[in-house]
Amino acid sequence: MHLKTDDLTRLEIVFESGMVPPPYSHIYKLKISFGKNFLDTTLDLVYTDREEITEQEVIDEGFTLDDDFHFQGEIPTVWEKPLKELYAKSKWSNNKLDEEGGINILTKDRHGKISRTTPLNQQEWQHFAQDYIQAIYEIDKKEAPLTLNYIVRDENKSLEINLTVKFSIRKVEVYLNGQPKEADWEETRTLLSYIFLPDYDYSKAKQKPPQQKGQFIDCGDGYWHEIGKGVINIDDSFDAVGKIKKGFANLIST
Structure with a gap:
């Protein structure tokens, strides 16, 4: 079910990296709430399956032993329009993700309706999410512009x-x-x-x-x-x- 864009109060982007091996394999959940003069945002990024390799192998690939990341804060509303435009133009599927992984979207509207769907334009959603996460890193001072x-x-x-x-x-x-x-x-x-x-x-x-x-x-x-x-x-x-x-x-x- 596709909710009306103007009625959205919350949108969640859930990503799974699929068959990507550790230490690169990861999942993240990006929760974005509308209705204020900022986007109330939570990000949880977790690297997975690292128990299958040694700590030295993690380090040799350029990672650390503590790469998981959590953020809760305010993102400028300049991101709201492109996010809602992407949602409005997307086509959807009720099929589950395959072993290649990808993005699922959960939305909630002001009437309390909830929708869980998979966008067919996966690449666009992944690019948007990557850019949004980069915005989070800048605001959190994790990375410079x-x-x-x-x-x-x-x-x-x-x-x-x-x-x-x-x-x-x-x-x-x-x-x-x-x-x-x-x-x-x-x-x-x-x-x-x-x-x-x-x-x-x-x-x-x-x-x-x-x-x-x-x-x-x-x-x-x-x-x-x-x-x-x-x-x-x-x-x-x-x-x-x-x-x-x-x-x-x-x-x-x-």
Whole structure:
């Protein structure tokens, strides 16, 4: 049963990672309540099945022995409209999730009706939930806003783009050679989805901004990678590197 969007008082996103092995396997429950001048939010993130591997194996994969996370607090209402728009346009199934895992949605309306369904547009819901959790991490001071730097240098000009992505307020701050520019949130999110697809060869990375001709990216860790040489497509069927170059070119031209 699909409840009327305008009547919603609470929405819960429940995710299971399915057959993903530990230490990566996890579940989370994201509870979001409407009706105030903020979104009353609770997040419970739990990593699962770690008893099947050793503590050293957990650490070797870049985790700690205490990665579970709990949050209860206020998220800005700028997130309410995109969440309700996603809910309103989604198609639903009453089938249970298979072994691949995914997201289930529970909703409650002001009349007391409750609905538990599975969205067919799983990827959209997972992307939204990931962004919302990133907003939580920023507000909780668990992580700082994402920063990216990009340089385009040829014989005629040198351009440097600085991006700060603030998930907490769904805003992107862009500076081109130190001057502020307007940037669209959704377009920038699309660009971000490409940035983390290629392989970054840290053996070729530099810790100082490069001075030679080319295009270079610093993903926020202080290491500069040359596009096309230190940043390489993993999948030959999809040109993520080309998408990155085009995305930054659009930022420069708009």
